[in-house]
Amino acid sequence: MAIIKLSAIERRRLSAFITCLVVAILAWVFTALSNPYKFTVKQIISFKNAPQKRAFHPLQSDTVNTIVQGSGWQMLFSRMNDDKKVIEVDLHTLENRNYVVLSSQLKQINFKKQINNEIIAVNPDTLFFDFSSRRVKKVPVKLITLLKYQKQFAQSAPVSIKPAFVTISGPAEILSKIDSWETDSVVLNGLNESYNARVKLRPSTEGNLEVLPKSVMVNIPVDEFTEKTLEIPVKLINNHNYYDVKIFPQKVKVTFTTSLTKYPDTNEDVFEAVADLDKWKLGGYSVLPVKLTHIPSYSKIVKVEPRNIDFIVKK
Structure with missing residues (x-):
């Protein structure tokens, strides 16, 4: 196998060439990423100011594609960041119509975003809603548990949940399918004493369904x-x-x-x-x-x- 032998001067020249090449590439990447770009980011919709007298049901997915204008660096970090991105949509206009135009809310949406990471368009731009009469219903709380007790310990009396019922309000057709409301899972290992804590209720997946209260007090007697x-x-x-x-x-x-x-x-x-x-x-x-x-x-x-x-x- 042939081995190329370089003199000291040639090695210095090769080293200088490689250094200049690396610097040039880094300068090009830095310049390219500093330029403005338009890129698409999928974001979750969060509703606020929901109408109090009208129950609504979204007719589309709870995510939208936003066209964002920002630097190449922001585009790169956006791809690397897996955190859920949320945009807040104001529903006050649903008091007298059945749709919301997102382009009319871009200013207030961007107000809560990064200054140089501006949303310039949303797809779909218009969100449509189905309306029905609002109803109220009380249902029992269902405690979800995964309990493992220490040897010779076990539950010794009925579980206490306060309040035992929650109030849900929303469209009648959705309420008719709900017989109980679950808590977040209570997972405990090596349990050897009574458990007393406030446990959150599972949030509603329906934007037009309200559940009150948001948490309950749970007592699991252990002896x-x-x-x-x-x-x-x-x-x-x-x-x-x-x-x-x-x-x-x-x-x-x-x-x-x-x-x-x-x-x-x-x-x-x-x-x-x-x-x-x-x-x-x-x-x-x-x-x-x-x-x-x-x-x-x-x-x-x-x-x-x-x-x-x-x-x-x-x-």
């Missing part, structure tokens, strides 16, 4: 759970012919989990265990299965001993 065993008397049901029936044993041992707070007050009165005599009369069973029909809320049954009981029928 440590432990096992407890009680002897529960078995109640005989469906003894239609009033047979004289003796059951053995008359009580079953029920092992269950309960919160430490409720542990002292949880007794056999909050349980009900039954044996169905129809299992023998109609099904021919030789033993009767025991079924728990009442258990404390938020408790879990670990085991029941025995699961079946013997019986004697005296006709």
Whole structure:
């Protein structure tokens, strides 16, 4: 392989040439990017001053293409910046017509934009709206959660949401499809104590739908759970012919989990265990299965001993 050997003078000349070439390219790029350009930027529409007496529904997408005039640097940074760009559209003219002309609002739109990054046109330039009578409806709040508890901890009582209902107002045809309103997701890991916080409601995706309030107070009771065993008397049901029936044993041992707070007050009165005599009369069973029909809320049954009981029928 041939190797070109350069003298010290030739190396200095080559180095000077490369340096001048790089400087020339950088100067050309700098000059090119300093020139004014027109370029397209997709932006999200945000509405303000919505009419209070008219419910509206946009007939087009919530994004528009804006023609922006700015330097090459601004165009470059616009391409590199992935942040959502928003333009604010004033809807006060919808009080007496069903469209908004964006070109008539460019001055106030640009007032909130960068001075050298001016919007000169919007496509589409006119936004059209469909109108209907405004209605008001109350719907329950639906809490969205993804909860993971620490070992031996769990929810110990019903979740409290205040207020439990929100008021939504908008077109009747949209309100008829809404039965509840969701919160933002509450995601918690290793939960070992009660959760109390203000949670935001999910924003409306409809520009003409208003939801009040915007947030609710949420309480999720959490407690440590432990096992407890009680002897529960078995109640005989469906003894239609009033047979004289003796059951053995008359009580079953029920092992269950309960919160430490409720542990002292949880007794056999909050349980009900039954044996169905129809299992023998109609099904021919030789033993009767025991079924728990009442258990404390938020408790879990670990085991029941025995699961079946013997019986004697005296006709």
